[in-house]
Amino acid sequence: MLLTTQFRNTVLNNANKVGIIDGDAKFTYGEFGERVKRLAGKLQEMGVEKGDRVGLLMFNSFRYLEIFYASFLLGAVVVPLNIRLAPPEISFILNDAGAKVLFFHREFIPVVSRLRAELPAISHYVLAEEVPAAEANAVFYEDLVSEPVSLREAALADDDLAGIYYTGGTTGLPKGVMLSHKNLAVNAYQVAVAIGYRHDDVYLHAAPMFHAADGASTFAVTMVGGIHAHIRSFDPRLVLETIQREHVTSVLLVPTMINMVVNHPDVNSYTLSSLKKLMYGASPIPAEVLKKAIEVLGCEFFQAYGMTEASPCLTILRSEHHVVDGSQKDTRRLASCGQALFNVDLKIVDPEGREVPYGVVGEIIARGPNIMKGYWNRPEETAAALKDGWYWSGDMGAMDEDRFVYIIDRKKDMIITGGENVYSVEVENVIYQHPAVLEAAVIGVPDEKWGEAVKAVVVLKPGQTVSAEELIEFCGTRLANYKVPKSVDFVEALPKSGAGKILKRTLRDQYWEGRTRQVN
Structure with a gap:
């Protein structure tokens, strides 16, 4: 075509x-x-x-x-x-x-x-x-x-x-x-x-x-x-x-x-x-x-779900499934992103690529004629995303018995705010350029208007000071405005794994407590 x-x-x-x-x-x-x-x-x-x-x-x-x-x-x-x-x-x-x-x-x-x-x-x-x-x-x-x-x-x-x-x-x-x-x-x-x-x-x-x-x-x-x-x-x-x-x-x-x-x-x-x-x-x-x-x-x-790599649509929640005062199943489906489009193969799999049972959370993978050729001049990232003809989305989800897909979380450190994708590492790289910053982690937190808002959690170098407003302004000169943190928290230390990796999930959990999904 x-x-x-x-x-x-x-x-x-x-x-x-x-x-x-x-x-x-x-x-x-x-x-x-x-x-x-x-x-x-x-x-x-x-x-x-x-x-x-x-x-x-x-x-x-x-x-x-x-x-x-x-x-x-x-x-x-x-x-x-x-x-x-x-x-x-x-x-x-x-x-x-x-x-x-x-x-x-x-x-x-x-x-x-x-x-x-x-x-x-x-x-x-x-x-x-x-x-x-x-x-x-x-x-x-x-x-x-x-x-x-x-x-x-x-x-x-x-x-x-x-x-x-x-x-x-x-x-x-x-x-x-x-x-x-x-x-x-x-x-x-x-x-x-x-x-x-x-x-x-x-x-x-x-x-x-x-x-x-x-x-x-x-x-x-x-x-x-x-x-x-x-x-x-x-x-x-x-x-x-x-x-x-x-x-x-x-x-x-x-x-x-x-x-x-x-x-x-x-x-x-x-x-x-x-x-x-x-x-x-x-x-x-x-x-x-x-x-x-x-x-x-x-x-x-x-409702359409997808990503640029899928040109971009993978699933559709059709109009007949937008029922606001229906059964328990109708209400549950409103939290889904629908079913796979015509000529799209979509599966929920474990880390080894094995399809998981209905209701079990795994990574969403897809294949079809709408899946990208790859990333421009990025052979390693292309190889990581495209495996045996399947695109590994990095989105964690589950599928019900009627094959409706539910997005539960993101494997990638990505925030969606007002419909725009923000990768945490992009923002962190800019924050680390500020001379007062020792460590930083960027997470998405619930926001009623934008779905998710960008938040930075920052550790300052000993003896250094910077206000949240100054750090936000610093980011604003180097990033698109939707990527700029809406808020900054200063902490004494960031939670880390035994290998020294910053545990963003631990940071996020306090803001998403009580919610069934870790995305909004």
């Missing part, structure tokens, strides 16, 4: 149908397809060839879609960057990927200007905006699509690389997840089947388009010929306004976003009856939030 085949078929079969909405911008699929081809031709003139990497440092935009598909036509590889990353993180990723071109939005002009000297591989910078800006010192996007150009499309195979999506790494450095055309196209098909996307759907890009989570719906909606609607970034009022104005039928949000939307003070003044499907992920939705969301939105809810 190729993303380019889906793109071509939809453009040809729906040439006169509106396919793109972004504020005042509206394009038919025919117009969209022409812009994509023009952009691809210009990128080719710039020297972009099959296998070259194309960086995107952008908010949501219809141009995001155009860059995706233009790159795919050339056989180039997209590298979407999290817009909340700090400059050092952005620099590392672009250099690690060896990006040749960088598309960026006006908000990032200062960052891009600062980083240019650190990015020798990038030969072209493109300001992806409606109007040019001289201070950007970049090619203006609309100049690239202003006229037809010749294009030699690449010969592609299913396993050719389509995207490198960076995620946190257990070594403290981001690692690039290599996703092929087949990976992304198959998962789009799996999601389209599970959610029931149709040609008359209007899908709202409210969650960040740099996330693989939005990507599954992105490619699924294109595949069925649905309409893409965009808002630049998440804002609950803007979500409500856009649902009403554009008659949005489907959207993906994380539970914290859902909570903000349904509790917006003006929510009842909007007409939201067009909304039929809401997909969410990152964590189960609290029952009270779900009740309020069903009352306010009245649509079907679907």
Whole structure:
């Protein structure tokens, strides 16, 4: 399966149908397809060839879609960057990927200007905006699509690389997840089947388009010929306004976003009856939030579980299983992340890879055509994650007799806060750079708004002082804001094993006492 085949078929079969909405911008699929081809031709003139990497440092935009598909036509590889990353993180990723071109939005002009000297591989910078800006010192996007150009499309195979999506790494450095055309196209098909996307759907890009989570719906909606609607970034009022104005039928949000939307003070003044499907992920939705969301939105809810390495979806908790006032089994299922998607093999295993009985906790492993090719330039980490065709997720879970999956804990030191993954070691590496710090451990603690919050537990060097506020500010200059600790505890010593390993579980237990799961 190729993303380019889906793109071509939809453009040809729906040439006169509106396919793109972004504020005042509206394009038919025919117009969209022409812009994509023009952009691809210009990128080719710039020297972009099959296998070259194309960086995107952008908010949501219809141009995001155009860059995706233009790159795919050339056989180039997209590298979407999290817009909340700090400059050092952005620099590392672009250099690690060896990006040749960088598309960026006006908000990032200062960052891009600062980083240019650190990015020798990038030969072209493109300001992806409606109007040019001289201070950007970049090619203006609309100049690239202003006229037809010749294009030699690449010969592609299913396993050719389509995207490198960076995620946190257990070594403290981001690692690039290599996703092929087949990976992304198959998962789009799996999601389209599970959610029931149709040609008359209007899908709202409210969650960040740099996330693989939005990507599954992105490619699924294109595949069925649905309409893409965009808002630049998440804002609950803007979500409500856009649902009403554009008659949005489907959207993906994380539970914290859902909570903000349904509790917006003006929510009842909007007409939201067009909304039929809401997909969410990152964590189960609290029952009270779900009740309020069903009352306010009245649509079907679907929970997806997965990770970037799975392109990203592995399981779906379908709408019929979102029962808030049902039986004991119904209530229990709300704490699950559903059942495996079509064509996904999923097992719960012990450390030796033996499948455990229903109800017993083990590591979640999966295989299928949506599982990544591996980690970019990380052969050892690839070998550790992919064994005999199975992806070892690092998530600890259990399966009930109906094969519903329940996430119990994370084997990896990872925190999910507001839908974003934070690896403890990334934050610890920064904290250790402070001259007053002797030892540090970073853990996730329960948080009503964000699911989990990042907490640092720190031992200071003898005679040294630093306040929690100063340490948080120190981290803020070196890390994306969602990775920065929300709180800091200072202790005399950290609990350690006989081998001297810091026992984070002992630290975490005091905050998770009385909870059935060690994730939120």
